[in-house]
Amino acid sequence: MPLDLLELSTQVRQMGELLAHRRSDEQRRLLLLDAMLTEYRDRWEELAELAETVQERVAVPTGPLDERIPPPLRPSTYTAMATDGAEIDPDRHGGSGDFYLINIGRARIPYGQPERDVELRSSSTLGYTDEDLYIVDPRDPRRQVPMRDRHLDALRTVEELRALAELAVDEVTNAAPAVALVDGTLLFSVLEERPRDFLRNRFYSDFVFQLERLRRAKVPVAAYASRSRGIDLVHLFRAICGSTPLTCDACRGAPACALRGMNDANLVGRGLARWDRSGLFRVRSNVHDPYYGVHRVFFFLLNTGDEIARIEIPEWVARDQAMLNLLHGALVDQCAKGFGYPAVLARADDRAVISLGDRGVLEQLVTQELARRGVVARASAKLVRKQVRTV
Amino acid sequence: MTDFLERLVPHLNGRVHAPSSSPIGEIVESSTTEFLAQAVELDLAPPFGALVEVATDDALTVYGVVAHVQTAGIDPGSRAIMRGHDDVRDERIYQENPDLPLVLRTTFRAIVVGFRVGQTLHQFLPPRPPRLHYSVSICLPETVHNFAASSLDYLQALLNAAEVPVDELLAANLRYTAAQIRDDGAFLQLAGRELAQLLRADYGRLTSILRRCLAPIEVA
Numbered sequence: 001m002p003l004d005l006l007e008l009s010t011q012v013r014q015m016g017e018l019l020a021h022r023r024s025d026e027q028r029r030l031l032l033l034d035a036m037l038t039e040y041r042d043r044w045e046e047l048a049e050l051a052e053t054v055q056e057r058v059a060v061p062t063g064p065l066d067e068r069i070p071p072p073l074r075p076s077t078y079t080a081m082a083t084d085g086a087e088i089d090p091d092r093h094g095g096s097g098d099f100y101l102i103n104i105g106r107a108r109i110p111y112g113q114p115e116r117d118v119e120l121r122s123s124s125t126l127g128y129t130d131e132d133l134y135i136v137d138p139r140d141p142r143r144q145v146p147m148r149d150r151h152l153d154a155l156r157t158v159e160e161l162r163a164l165a166e167l168a169v170d171e172v173t174n175a176a177p178a179v180a181l182v183d184g185t186l187l188f189s190v191l192e193e194r195p196r197d198f199l200r201n202r203f204y205s206d207f208v209f210q211l212e213r214l215r216r217a218k219v220p221v222a223a224y225a226s227r228s229r230g231i232d233l234v235h236l237f238r239a240i241c242g243s244t245p246l247t248c249d250a251c252r253g254a255p256a257c258a259l260r261g262m263n264d265a266n267l268v269g270r271g272l273a274r275w276d277r278s279g280l281f282r283v284r285s286n287v288h289d290p291y292y293g294v295h296r297v298f299f300f301l302l303n304t305g306d307e308i309a310r311i312e313i314p315e316w317v318a319r320d321q322a323m324l325n326l327l328h329g330a331l332v333d334q335c336a337k338g339f340g341y342p343a344v345l346a347r348a349d350d351r352a353v354i355s356l357g358d359r360g361v362l363e364q365l366v367t368q369e370l371a372r373r374g375v376v377a378r379a380s381a382k383l384v385r386k387q388v389r390t391v
Numbered sequence: 392m393t394d395f396l397e398r399l400v401p402h403l404n405g406r407v408h409a410p411s412s413s414p415i416g417e418i419v420e421s422s423t424t425e426f427l428a429q430a431v432e433l434d435l436a437p438p439f440g441a442l443v444e445v446a447t448d449d450a451l452t453v454y455g456v457v458a459h460v461q462t463a464g465i466d467p468g469s470r471a472i473m474r475g476h477d478d479v480r481d482e483r484i485y486q487e488n489p490d491l492p493l494v495l496r497t498t499f500r501a502i503v504v505g506f507r508v509g510q511t512l513h514q515f516l517p518p519r520p521p522r523l524h525y526s527v528s529i530c531l532p533e534t535v536h537n538f539a540a541s542s543l544d545y546l547q548a549l550l551n552a553a554e555v556p557v558d559e560l561l562a563a564n565l566r567y568t569a570a571q572i573r574d575d576g577a578f579l580q581l582a583g584r585e586l587a588q589l590l591r592a593d594y595g596r597l598t599s600i601l602r603r604c605l606a607p608i609e610v611a
Contacts, residue, residue, distance in 0.1 A: 107490070109489060109490045110489065111487070111489065114486070114489075118489050118490045118492075118493050120490065120493050120494075337474075337487065337488060339472070343488070343490070344490075347490055347494070350466065350469075350494070
């Protein structure tokens with residue numbers, strides 16, 4: 001048994017003690033923060049101005065901080081679309097050579113339109129050519145970065161949105177209103193590669209192009225993050241107070257900053273009743289804004305009953321009241337149908353998941369194909385050692 | 392007796408099935424003694440006790456009796472949960488969640504009771520099981536008639552079936568067959584005598600099955 005359970009149980013007990021203490025400390029700090037929030041509640045314009053001068057990524061309020069919008073009527077006739085993805089990273093230890101796989105699950109559910117069919121499917125793409133496996137600087141082909149780990153994550157995110165844009169473009173001829181959802185965030189991260197950041201340029205340009213397709217199709221798009229831990233607003237407050245508890249009015253000389261470990265949901269999510277949404281905040285990000293243009297990202301928080309979700313939308317959705325209302329109503333309906341998580345996203349996720357069995361089948365297919373061509377697939381010594389435990 | 396037989400239209404889950412040669416399911420598990428099929432349409436499986444057939448390419452047709460019907464999530468790990476609320480009940484749940492028919496499936500298990508090669512019917516196990524992914528159809532009344540008229544040896548196979556409510560299955564199959572044949576009860580008399588032979592050591596069980604065969608059932 002590789003786990004030393006005796007030793008672990010002592011650590012678990014100690015951890016429990018600390019977590020309980022942290023929880024009670026959190027309540028105390030929330031009280032301190034309430035005072036700060038009350039102070040700034042109506043001074044949101046001042047906050048917004050200040051946000052523009054901050055270096056790091058922050059939330060820019062667009063209205064009073066305690067603004068809450070009750071849910072509009074749930075639409076009974078609308079089309080919900082969603083995509084979600086999963087990937088298999090190139091396996092350095094397997095013998096089948098370098099390839100990756102991206103599986104995108106798509107779901108289109110027309111509600112209140114009995115004459116239309118539900119669409120649930122997935123499409124899988126194998127990446128194996130040199131162009132697939134390496135991201136090359138177009139201006140200097142000697143600079144290349146392997147497509148794996150976080151870069152493959154970024155590629156998957158772009159492919160999810162591409163599939164969503166395809167669904168939305170097909171929807172143009174339909175009279176019923178439509179909403180398009182992806183899981184997670186529109187503000188995905190891509191590591192910087194200097195000079196001339198060709199990585200970000202490649203992923204963000206493609207992503208923004210897909211957002212533009214959605215805008216032209218007039219389908220409001222949103223990224224849904226369940227139990228959000230976003231801290232853009234926390235960052236803004238940290239910028240205000242300087243995060244120096246000893247001299248801070250809010251913390252009143254407490255040993256640690258009251259904002260430490262807090263997230264946006266702690267700050268503005270507590271005032272929301274079930275199905276209410278918060279006001280809109282714009283995310284000011286030096287990384288994303290130069291690429292996103294008219295698709296700069298806004299977000300709001302939504303109380304789904306059991307948790308606070310964060311919904312990110314591009315600027316053109318944020319500025320269109322009809323789209324915003326449709327999205328809010330559709331999300332309420334989706335979360336009610338999906339027991340706290342949008343039903344259409346859950347269906348897309350079902351189609352995206354790559355099971356262990358599927359992985360095995362793919363590996364076998366590749367091994368067989370290689371064997372047919374006289375290439376022996378040999379796993380690394382480490383993998384062989386893991387598969388066959390010797391004593 | 393014919394009155395109730397006429398009313399005995401094969402039913403399942405509230406939907407009426409007219410036997411026809413169009414496929415009602417596709418085989419997803421196959422073995423010598425039984426096969427499992429997924430219904431082409433959700434909730435539209437053949438009735439419990441019905442005779443179904445699977446034709447293969449090489450003149451071999453395998454017959455089975457439906458012994459179990461189930462509707463559940465397609466993914467083995469997924470479980471159906473209660474979705475009704477306020478006035479959204481029953482069929483309205485399906486209207487509100489049009490994706491449900493794509494994530495649920497109805498399957499039915501059939502006990503293999505015989506096969507046909509060319510024009511010859513046999514009531515023992517076929518040389519090979521029906522092929523995976525082949526279509527399952529409900530037998531037409533004339534096929535049911537021919538099958539039952541050829542012999543009643545298949546009742547022994549039903550009696551020996553494992554992990555099914557055997558007595559219920561026998562009674563359901565006899566009711567179903569009688570309703571398809573419509574011969575003023577002649578078949579039921581014959582089958583009753585055959586059962587009496589098979590269950591001669593268990594009079595109580597025999598009468599309980601026979602009572603179930605004759606019990607009139609109301610079907611809307």
